[in-house]
Amino acid sequence: MLLRLNYLLSGLLLIVLSAALYVVYRDFFYLVIMIPGLYLVISGATYVDQEQINRKVESIVYERIVDQGLKRIERGAMKVDRDRFLKDVELMRPILGQRNLMPDVGYDAIVFRCNTESEANELAERIRSRGLQVSTVQSYKEWLVRVEL
Structure with missing residues (x-):
């Protein structure tokens, strides 16, 4: 926000300085100052904060996971009850915005896909620190982080 205002x-x-130069000198020198001024105004007006993007992604992913999970619980395709599912997904909510990827909702777990072992271990540790049961599994080309429900 501060960068945008600056x-x-x-x-x-x-x-304003270029307009004053134009009024006083009636020369084209004002363009040399006006062009960077216009650039700064346009870039300041169109600046998007990364935190706003993360919050929006977090809310979209959270709503989608909750929607998928509740539909699966109603059909009997998940073994957890509604309250526990909502509680566990709420605990993972801050992590969902940082990942920017939609995890898979399975029968007894929510599965995140990672490219490297270190990325998977880091994600598993962040989820484990929130009090959830996590396991890391290597698939054919990727690492899976399973959050047990």
Whole structure:
């Protein structure tokens, strides 16, 4: 947010300075100052904060997992009850926004896919620190982090 405000204010200052130069000198020198000012204003106005993106992704993934899980519980395709499922997914909610990937909802676990063993171990440790049971499994080309429900 602070970076966005700095860009906007700096750009506006340069635009005002270039307008003053145009009024006083009536020369094309003002363009040299106006172009960077316009760039700063445009980049400041279109700046997107990564935290906002993570929160949006987190809420979309969370809602999708809850929706899938509740449908599977109603059909009898999951062995956990509704309250425990909601509690466990709520504990994982901050991690969901950081992953930016949709995990798979299985019969008795939620499965995250990782490319490397170190990535899988790091993710498993973060989930384990929240009090959930986690196991790491190597598949053919990828690592799977299973969160037991």
